[in-house]
Amino acid sequence: MHAIGIRRATVLGAGALIAGFVLAAHRADGEPTRTAEPAKATRTASVETHAAAATTTASPRPEKAMLIGDGALRGALDMTTIKLAGDHYEAALTDHRRAVLTLDPVLQKAAWKVIDHARAPLAAIVVMTTDGRLLAYAGRRNIEPVRAKDFTLPGQVWAPAASVFKIVTASALLDAGIKPTRKVCYHGGFHGIDASNITDTSYDDTCNDLSYAIAESQNAIIAKLAHRHLQPERLARFARIFGFGWAPSMALPAEASHCAVPTGDLEFAQFAAGFWSSELSAVGAAVLVDTIATGGLRVTPRIVAEVTNPAGAATPVVARAPERVLDADIAAQVGKMMEATTETGTARHGFHDRRGRNFLDVSVAGKTGTLARDEPSYLGYSWFVGYAPADDPEIVIAVILGNPAKWWLKGNTAARMVLQARY
Numbered sequence: 001m002h003a004i005g006i007r008r009a010t011v012l013g014a015g016a017l018i019a020g021f022v023l024a025a026h027r028a029d030g031e032p033t034r035t036a037e038p039a040k041a042t043r044t045a046s047v048e049t050h051a052a053a054a055t056t057t058a059s060p061r062p063e064k065a066m067l068i069g070d071g072a073l074r075g076a077l078d079m080t081t082i083k084l085a086g087d088h089y090e091a092a093l094t095d096h097r098r099a100v101l102t103l104d105p106v107l108q109k110a111a112w113k114v115i116d117h118a119r120a121p122l123a124a125i126v127v128m129t130t131d132g133r134l135l136a137y138a139g140r141r142n143i144e145p146v147r148a149k150d151f152t153l154p155g156q157v158w159a160p161a162a163s164v165f166k167i168v169t170a171s172a173l174l175d176a177g178i179k180p181t182r183k184v185c186y187h188g189g190f191h192g193i194d195a196s197n198i199t200d201t202s203y204d205d206t207c208n209d210l211s212y213a214i215a216e217s218q219n220a221i222i223a224k225l226a227h228r229h230l231q232p233e234r235l236a237r238f239a240r241i242f243g244f245g246w247a248p249s250m251a252l253p254a255e256a257s258h259c260a261v262p263t264g265d266l267e268f269a270q271f272a273a274g275f276w277s278s279e280l281s282a283v284g285a286a287v288l289v290d291t292i293a294t295g296g297l298r299v300t301p302r303i304v305a306e307v308t309n310p311a312g313a314a315t316p317v318v319a320r321a322p323e324r325v326l327d328a329d330i331a332a333q334v335g336k337m338m339e340a341t342t343e344t345g346t347a348r349h350g351f352h353d354r355r356g357r358n359f360l361d362v363s364v365a366g367k368t369g370t371l372a373r374d375e376p377s378y379l380g381y382s383w384f385v386g387y388a389p390a391d392d393p394e395i396v397i398a399v400i401l402g403n404p405a406k407w408w409l410k411g412n413t414a415a416r417m418v419l420q421a422r423y
Helices: 041-049 051-055 105-118 162-175 210-216 219-229 232-241 265-272 282-293 328-343 411-419
Strands: 017-022 077-085 088-093 098-101 122-129 134-141 183-186 206-209 258-262 278-280 304-308 314-318 365-373 379-388 395-403
Touching: 077 098, 088 105, 105 122, 105 134, 105 411, 122 282, 122 411, 162 210, 162 219, 162 232, 162 265, 162 278, 162 282, 162 328, 162 365, 162 379, 183 219, 206 210, 210 219, 210 328, 219 265, 232 258, 232 265, 258 265, 278 282, 282 328, 282 365, 282 379, 282 395, 328 365, 328 379, 365 411, 379 411, 395 411
Parallel strands: none
Antiparallel strands: 017 258, 077 088, 088 098, 098 304, 122 134, 122 395, 183 206, 258 278, 304 314, 365 379, 379 395
């Protein structure tokens, strides 16, 4: 999606929003459309069972108790005290205990290095295992108040979801019976959507399908399909499925990503393509793309692997049980579309050199998003969300850069640079 200025008030007029679908708080009504378990559900459960053992240091005197998720530590974890202790990071808790963190030192350092290189006024990077362990969690503010290392920014909602929202729309279209190969004839749609893009006209001189629309972030295809085959209620339900309106219960502050679904035909089509009225945090984006990577499960992120008291006794932190929110077949189909994003689509140049050789040893499924604001000053939002390896996901990544007009990095290149530290 190409950058345009934010003028939300003119796009979403008074009375254009469905009152019941302003998603600002968690509601437990994002039921799946079907209940079939994915083929990889057993693998995911196995990963969760052993999550603590994979990320903690052994204690000679472990306590019998354990924490289910690290949400109970919200407000007690002091990330200003973070330090490297051998092969892991630790940080102080306010009650004189210490937290052993899930962060991977190699990936965390890579995230900081990429953020420094990006020189963006605002930047956040989240890398997470498919079962929710945070491996990198980095933010930086180069605008007031300046924070060179900001552990709150990845959990804050400060950027429009942009074309990342096309993942939600594509899932809703599949649920409505639209196949990835469904052809649509269209014109334009590169810089925006107008009324001529959502109806058949003599200007429609190109035809392509839903898979192409995701890989190339083609707005006109998404807008026309949404206008023809989706209702606001269905798309609002899928927004909830992907975590809009849900704030993760984790040790670090995390706001609920949110959206408001308009009812006007043109405004709804623009919304479905990712223009305005949806906002997303970096950690919310990681949860969103993880729903595809896991075959339809929603996990709760966590950054604490173990808590130790002054006497050296340890309390492990294990994963919360994942929640099935999406049909496995829909997740698999969207995942295949996302693979084309890095192979032939909008992220190809970020993941391949000039000779077409992959920078990584694994394939990556992903989605880009680009949008911009003009007021109070220019800021270009550049997203990449994805997972690797594409055929057997281990980790997910979400990058959002709030760039100046003269930018140094785009989100997809930044994501690839971080992933190179692992693959």
